[in-house]
Amino acid sequence: xxxxxxxxxxxxxxxxxxxxxxxKNIHIGQLSIPPCSTISGNVDLTVIECRPIISSxxxxxxxxxxxxxxxxxxxxxxxxxxYPLEFGFRFSHEVTFEKCSLPALSCTNxxxxxCHVVSIAGEDKVTLNPSHPVFATNxxxxxxxxxxxxIRLFQDMRTVAPMGPPIHRxxxxx
Numbered sequence: 302x303x304x305x306x307x308x309x310x311x312x313x314x315x316x317x318x319x320x321x322x323x324x325k326n327i328h329i330g331q332l333s334i335p336p337c338s339t340i341s342g343n344v345d346l347t348v349i350e351c352r353p354i355i356s357s358x359x360x361x362x363x364x365x366x367x368x369x370x371x372x373x374x375x376x377x378x379x380x381x382x383x384y385p386l387e388f389g390f391r392f393s394h395e396v397t398f399e400k401c402s403l404p405a406l407s408c409t410n411x412x413x414x415x416c417h418v419v420s421i422a423g424e425d426k427v428t429l430n431p432s433h434p435v436f437a438t439n440x441x442x443x444x445x446x447x448x449x450x451x452i453r454l455f456q457d458m459r460t461v462a463p464m465g466p467p468i469h470r471x472x473x474x475x
Contacts, residue, residue: 310415310455310456310457311455311456312453312454312455313401313414313453313454313455313456314362314398314400314401314453314454315400315419315451315452315453315454316396316398316399316400316401316451316452317449317450317451317452318396318449318450318451318452319447319448319449320366320394320396320447320448320449320450321445321446321447321448322392322444322445322446322448323443323444323445323446324443324444325441325443326430326441326443327441327442327443328439328440328441329376329384329386329440329441329442330386330438331438332376332384332432332438332440333432333435333436333437333438333440334376334378334384334429334431334432334440335378335379335380335431335432335435336431336435337378337379337431338376338377338378338379338429338431339376339377339429340374340375340376340377340386340427340428340429340442341374341375341377341427342372342373342374342375342386342427343372343373343374344370344371344372344373344423344425344446345370345371345373346368346369346370346421346423346448347368347369347370347371348366348367348368348418348421348450349367349368349369349391350365350366350367351364351365351366351416351417351418351452352364352365352416353414353415353416353454354395355414361397361398362397362398362454363395363396363397363398364395364396364398364416364452364454365393365395366393366394366395366396366450367391367392367393368391368392368393368394368448369389369390369391369392370389370390370391370392370446371387371388371389372386372387372388372389373385373386373387374386374387374427374442376429376440396450396452398454401454413456413457414454414455414456414457415454415455415456415457416452416453416454416455417452417453417455418450418451418452419451419452419453420450420451421448421449421450421451422448422449422450423446423447423448423449424446424447425444425445425446425447426444426445427442427443427444428442428443428444429442430442430443
């Protein structure tokens with residue numbers, strides 16, 4: 302019988318985190334955006350990595366998150382002209398577990414910890430700042446992205462079982 306690819310896991314803790322990413326004056330490009338224009342669209346969030354971190358010095362357990370954020374926005378002018386804005390980027394953030402403490406993990410090997418994203422939700426509030434003066438190409442937008450993510454921390458359980466009685470050796474001199 303070989304080593305199992307997916308060892309059983311013991312639940313350690315579960316927590317919900319709120320992550321905020323605010324950006325102001327994001328330049329739209331070489332476009333003149335008149336007053337009364339609107340901005341709307343979709344944002345897709347993908348979790349690329351969730352890695353547990355144990356810090357003995359600060360007595361904390363953290364998770365290093367890497368998300369890919371894809372934004373598909375459209376600026377619509379009062380004349381119904383539409384300008385698509387599409388971009389994506391990696392977003393890294395560390396969160397600290399408040400409900401989980403190191404004493405609870407005293408016998409845990411840090412390499413055996415796993416974090417699982419249970420759920421992710423978000424809201425992106427985008428505010429358009431039209432060109433000023435009207436025909437300038439200095440339009441920007443501000444955004445406030447709020448991400449709510451629930452993470453569970455698990456420990457891989459590995460059991461070592463003896464393979465049989467110990468081997469007895471005898472050395473003979475010839």
